[in-house]
Amino acid sequence: xxxxxxxxxxxxxxxxxxxxxxxxxxxxxxxxxxxxxxxxxxxxxxxxxxxxxxxxxxxxxxxxxxxxxxxxxxxxxxxxxxxxxxxxxxxxxxxxxxxxxxxxxxxxxxxxxxxxxxxxxxxxxxxxxxxxxxxxxxxxxxxxxxxxxxxxxxxxxxxxxxxxxxxxxxxxxxxxxxxxxxxxxxxxxxxxxxxxxxxxxxxxxxxxxxxxxxxxxxxxxxxxxxxxxxxxxxxxxxxxxxxxxxxxxxxxxxxxxxxxxxxxxxxxxxxxxxxxxxxxxxxxxxxxxxxxxxxxxxxxxxxxxxxxxxxxxxxxxxxxxxxxxxxxxxxxxxxxxxxxxxxxxxxxxxxxxxxxxxxxxxxxxxxxxxxxxxxxxxxxxxxxxxxxxxxxxxxxxxxxxxxxxxxxxxxxxxxxxxxxxxxx
Amino acid sequence: xxxxxxxxxxxxxxxxxxxxxxxxxxxxxxxxxxxxxxxxxxxxxxxxxxxxxxxxxxxxxxxxxxxxxxxxxxxxxxxxxxxxxxxxxxxxxxxxxxxxxxxxxxxxxxxxxxxxxxxxxxxxxxxx
Numbered sequence: 001x002x003x004x005x006x007x008x009x010x011x012x013x014x015x016x017x018x019x020x021x022x023x024x025x026x027x028x029x030x031x032x033x034x035x036x037x038x039x040x041x042x043x044x045x046x047x048x049x050x051x052x053x054x055x056x057x058x059x060x061x062x063x064x065x066x067x068x069x070x071x072x073x074x075x076x077x078x079x080x081x082x083x084x085x086x087x088x089x090x091x092x093x094x095x096x097x098x099x100x101x102x103x104x105x106x107x108x109x110x111x112x113x114x115x116x117x118x119x120x121x122x123x124x125x126x127x128x129x130x131x132x133x134x135x136x137x138x139x140x141x142x143x144x145x146x147x148x149x150x151x152x153x154x155x156x157x158x159x160x161x162x163x164x165x166x167x168x169x170x171x172x173x174x175x176x177x178x179x180x181x182x183x184x185x186x187x188x189x190x191x192x193x194x195x196x197x198x199x200x201x202x203x204x205x206x207x208x209x210x211x212x213x214x215x216x217x218x219x220x221x222x223x224x225x226x227x228x229x230x231x232x233x234x235x236x237x238x239x240x241x242x243x244x245x246x247x248x249x250x251x252x253x254x255x256x257x258x259x260x261x262x263x264x265x266x267x268x269x270x271x272x273x274x275x276x277x278x279x280x281x282x283x284x285x286x287x288x289x290x291x292x293x294x295x296x297x298x299x300x301x302x303x304x305x306x307x308x309x310x311x312x313x314x315x316x317x318x319x320x321x322x323x324x325x326x327x328x329x330x331x332x333x334x335x336x337x338x339x340x341x342x343x344x345x346x347x348x349x350x351x352x353x354x355x356x357x358x359x360x361x362x363x364x365x366x367x368x369x370x371x372x373x374x375x376x377x378x379x380x381x382x383x384x385x386x387x388x389x390x391x392x393x394x395x396x397x398x399x400x401x402x403x404x405x406x407x408x409x410x411x412x413x414x415x416x417x418x419x420x421x422x423x424x
Numbered sequence: 425x426x427x428x429x430x431x432x433x434x435x436x437x438x439x440x441x442x443x444x445x446x447x448x449x450x451x452x453x454x455x456x457x458x459x460x461x462x463x464x465x466x467x468x469x470x471x472x473x474x475x476x477x478x479x480x481x482x483x484x485x486x487x488x489x490x491x492x493x494x495x496x497x498x499x500x501x502x503x504x505x506x507x508x509x510x511x512x513x514x515x516x517x518x519x520x521x522x523x524x525x526x527x528x529x530x531x532x533x534x535x536x537x538x539x540x541x542x543x544x545x546x547x548x549x550x551x552x
Contacts, residue, residue: 045491045540048477048478048479048491048492048493048539049477050475050477050493060475061539062477062491062493062539064491064521064539064540065521065539065540067540068521068540068541147479148479148489148491149487149489150488150489151479151481151488151489176476176478176503176504176507177478177507194436195431195432195433195435195436195437195438196433198431198438199430199431199433200433200474203430203431204474204500204503370437390435390437391435391436391437392436393436395436396436
């Protein structure tokens with residue numbers, strides 16, 4: 001079998017699929033897509049709800065339909081696909097070690113690698129909830145797979161911790177399947193999920209969403225019997241006199257996602273401590289040449305549509321890289337997160353690209369703000385450009401364009417912040 | 425006169441809108457910061473509609489379930505009734521994406537369609 005490729009993509013979810021197709025459109029020939037599950041699509045096949053594709057296809061699709069749009073095209077494009085294949089190591093010289101049942105151990109040599117491994121959910125252990133260790137505690141995504149793919153209902157009386165999108169979507173899903181969702185608890189004073197999910201998943205079914213609340217103890221023997229919940233103060237400390245008991249047999253956790261970067265870290269690729277994904281330039285190339293990253297392995301996205309967009313950036317970048325069609329700036333410009341900005345992607349701008357007018361910069365804010373401006377300033381504090389934003393929230397990624405014309409050779413750093421409208 | 429509270433989903437701001445009404449007739453809409461809120465509140469008040477995504481049991485498939493959705497949005501008040509009806513349905517593999525699983529669900533005129541492909545199980549269906 002073939003063991004040398006121009007491009008090897010690790011992960012067959014929305015990111016990896018977009019890379020494969022876009023790389024083909026950019027004349028990349030030898031492509032291998034590796035997926036550890038039985039089928040392509042990543043998390044999409046279990047996300048049976050609608051709301052996908054509004055940005056990319058301008059029509060509303062469910063997760064499986066969104067995935068199928070890409071998978072169907074893959075079949076005509078002569079891209080080698082190996083499912084149930086687990087990558088166990090990548091090296092700086094772009095060798096990939098993978099295993100599967102048919103081929104055993106595979107040593108593959110690539111000219112470029114794209115990391116598209118996605119992310120995984122934080123667990124009870126990650127947030128250290130005290131109490132017993134009974135059965136009945138699931139991450140929301142695990143419960144989603146049981147219900148939507150495997151056909152099991154994980155419980156009947158449910159408390160959900162975290163108001164992220166998956167948590168809210170599972171509140172609706174479990175309610176529709178006959179379970180009773182007693183409460184969704186959110187430790188912050190705001191939801192980290194999309195507003196549409198709050199309305200259509202919780203309010204539609206009168207499921208209470210309690211802000212500034214968390215689980216302080218889990219009770220149960222063999223199975224969960226209940227939780228103690230309490231309100232928290234401004235510094236997220238539990239207010240003891242607000243403690244109350246809620247009986248339940250199931251707890252779902254929707255408490256954040258972590259990019260899955262074990263392979264990346266072991267290869268010695270530098271990670272951003274905030275995104276927990278690799279540090280990348282505007283081509284989404286990591287600090288190891290010819291190794292790119294996109295999708296939730298790079299930073300956690302709100303919408304699959306944005307993951308597709310990022311995969312396509314990488315598909316084009318791989319094409320340019322293999323054609324040696326790249327020119328570096330005299331020096332790289334760092335994009336630094338300033339006031340109220342949690343992180344920025346890309347973290348630096350490295351290339352001179354003829355005809356490029358603007359670069360799309362993605363960021364997440366730390367706190368909600370209204371009628372602020374997103375402001376870019378140079379190292380001396382001089383404003384380069386700013387954009388008015390009626391509303392920014394941590395639950396919705398912000399993207400703005402940085403005009404190419406402003407990227408003078410003298411620039412070393414550009415800081416991006418949110419600033420109150422009145423200041424400017 | 426009574427007030428119905430709702431959160432507008434037109435943008436991330438999530439304006440809290442109150443629809444003042446008398447016997448189902450809208451008197452006033454307040455709390456919206458932009459015109460999109462008026463349109464949203466009217467639709468949501470008069471006839472809130474939702475697409476229903478769920479699953480249907482598959483016989484002889486590579487997986488035990490196929491994901492489905494109502495092709496168009498159906499009245500929100502029918503969601504639980506629709507779930508009860510859908511629970512009775514079984515479909516034989518193979519299933520093609522877009523295939524009509526149940527036509528005219530609950531007399532709404534809306535079809536229930538498959539949202540993925542399910543192949544026939546060869547010899548061993550996937551066991552979890």
